[in-house]
Amino acid sequence: MPPGPLLTTAGWSLNGLIIQGPRFREIPRVSVSDKNLEATIRKHESSGVPLVIEGVHGHQAWPTAMFDVQWLCDNLKQQIQVRNVHNRRDLSVSFADFLGHIRSIDRYASADETSRWYAKDIECPREWKEWLDTTPVVPRSLCPHGPADIMQNLPEQARVETLMCYLGIGDTFTPCHKDLCASFGHNLMCYAEDGASAFWFMTEGSAAPLMAKYFQSLGQELDLESHTMSIEEFAAAPCDVYITEQKAGDLVLVPPRSCHQVVNHGGLTVKMSWSRMTIRSTQIALHHELPIYRRVCRVETYRIKSTIHHTLRRNTGLLEDLGKGKDTGSLCVSYFDHDIFREQLANDVQKLLEQFRVVILEECYPDAEILDHVIQDFNHNVYDTEGYPGFTCDFCGSDIFVSFFCCKHCSPTTEDPSSLSDGLHICPGCYAEGRSCGCGGLMEPVQCWPLQILYGDYNRAVRALKGVGLEIFDEVEDR
Ligand SMILES: [Zn+2]
Ligand SMILES: [Zn+2]
Ligand SMILES: [Zn+2]
Structure with a gap:
């Protein structure tokens, strides 16, 4: 695959981005301790507009030590899959090798650079899964296989594991895509080194057909998840584009069929993500x-x-x-x-x-x-x-x-x-x-x-x- 134009977050800020597109908007936010949280979530679900629940890391049951990179060093013993974002090749490395690599390169990509690893779709540690299932930090209605997830109706052995982790430094990214099968997406930033963050660009769910056409006009296919959009391309999109800067403790809610692209910024961030399905999803x-x-x-x-x-x-x-x-x-x-x-x-x-x-x-x-x-x-x-x-x-x-x-x-x-x-x-x-x-x-x-x-x-x-x-x-x- 020929390398695309260089994507770098050097100089990015939320305010600086918002003014670059006529239809750029900030993603609405709600505090995890807001007394109208459930109602706000239901409204987001019916409107298809993205939402960020912030301050999740302020809960007394937030496991700071377990979400630390040192904990991963001590506990992630198996090989992990990493993707070189420059040529989209995947390789299997140890966690120590991964850390060594990201410590050896700059936080911003440069034109002559050939490798920048992003650890995507990593199996989530058992302890993290247990934390999500058993502590009342993330609302139950959003949890995988919880009361508002019809995937809980599948027999245990037939269920698909959707809980995954993402580890990456600045200028690693996931190209613009829709989550599978009109599922609801959830993405929690568990750890962010030195104020690191991730920029999200998202559309409403209902904009998916328009975006698919727009992709074809760019000579691309949305569902192949192979095109990384530039800021200019987002600015020219035929629909509202919602942007946020996800920081530690931010839980991003992705509506079904929302087209979204995530670009990491600064030091290492660790995110945990999962999907949920409703009768509307199917x-x-x-x-x-x-x-x-x-x-x-x-x-x-x-x-x-x-x-x-x-x-x-x-x-x-x-x-x-x-x-x-x-x-x-x-x-x-x-x-x-x-x-x-x-x-x-x-x-x-x-x-x-x-x-x-x-x-x-x-x-x-x-x-x-x-x-x-x-x-x-x-x-x-x-x-x-x-x-x-x-x-x-x-x-x-x-x-x-x-x-x-x-x-x-x-x-x-x-x-x-x-x-x-x-x-x-x-x-x-x-x-x-x-x-x-x-x-x-x-x-x-x-x-x-x-x-x-x-x-x-x-x-x-x-x-x-x-x-x-x-x-x-x-x-x-x-x-
Ligand atoms: Zn996604
Ligand atoms: Zn077939
Ligand atoms: Zn045959």
């Missing part, structure tokens, strides 16, 4: 993001169809209990009363059913009963504890849920494929567009398990809605 992912991913072959990573399915099943169960007058226990506590909880739940089940209908339509195949199944004896208990085969489309990287096409004679991994599992897999969407196995042979339609299971779960949700007096959906015929 809806946007299903209708807007996954079709783009298939086109540009961006790997899905999150298992959207399965997340919808598990969430539908869980909420159906709760709705059935309500219909039978059973106590749903602690789940109601956050709602003022039973009626509001029931209304909210019924509303969620309706939205999930609409999404699930789209999933079923994509998965159905005319002569489904004669197809080969990867799992011969499907049962819900196994599905609920272990998940399902982790196949991805070998062309576009989408997660394969039920139906796919298989070439048993070819394989992307083994020399001599002997089963459906290690053959070459193509998702139905790709196959319909003419993407196929390179050998030119006919691919065989296969299903992971019988589609009847999906019909059954769909109909159960329809009946649960009827049980609370909502006759909106009809059962599908169990063909």
Whole structure:
């Protein structure tokens, strides 16, 4: 990849940046101790405007020593992946080597420099994860797998780890991108050496289609995460661009589909980030993001169809209990009363059913009963504890849920494929567009398990809605 123009934060300040673009705005901020914090977060979620929660490091349970670089030195024993931001090559080094490198170079990039390492997507230390899960510093509603994250409905073994760390000195960066699958992003600066910081450039979530077009006019593809925007390019963008300078204790909230670029400034900063999904995320992912991913072959990573399915099943169960007058226990506590909880739940089940209908339509195949199944004896208990085969489309990287096409004679991994599992897999969407196995042979339609299971779960949700007096959906015929 040819080197782009030099990106450097030399001379940057928030005020100095804001005046450089007609549509540059500051990202709104709220203190973590503000009594309207929850309401402010909800408003940010519905508006799609970025938000910074500041002062998180002022909490008495903030673990200053654990977030220190010395702690990482003592505890990060495994190799870490670093990216050379100049040529986008990744390499694996020890933490000591990483520190040695960043101590040996200037905090500002120069034109003749050839390497500047950014440790991205580092596995988060177990202790940090525990801190996030067990101390009341970050609001529960924002925590990974918390009450407002539907990824908690996936079986433990099928969950994707989104909690990651980022370590970098000035002038390391992440090019402009959208977070995966319309998830909500959260990024907490845990440590900043000598007043170091990170500059964020972000759009509202709804600006994503405009930005995608703008990228194409620059000869770039937004979803490939390969273009680093200059200040001039941001200034000419067809939408508002929100900017902030993230300092220690700042938690940046990234709305679904917000296009954002992060550039580190000064000494070493350490950030912790994670994603969260809501029913609105899966809806946007299903209708807007996954079709783009298939086109540009961006790997899905999150298992959207399965997340919808598990969430539908869980909420159906709760709705059935309500219909039978059973106590749903602690789940109601956050709602003022039973009626509001029931209304909210019924509303969620309706939205999930609409999404699930789209999933079923994509998965159905005319002569489904004669197809080969990867799992011969499907049962819900196994599905609920272990998940399902982790196949991805070998062309576009989408997660394969039920139906796919298989070439048993070819394989992307083994020399001599002997089963459906290690053959070459193509998702139905790709196959319909003419993407196929390179050998030119006919691919065989296969299903992971019988589609009847999906019909059954769909109909159960329809009946649960009827049980609370909502006759909106009809059962599908169990063909
Ligand atoms: Zn991001
Ligand atoms: Zn595909
Ligand atoms: Zn083949």
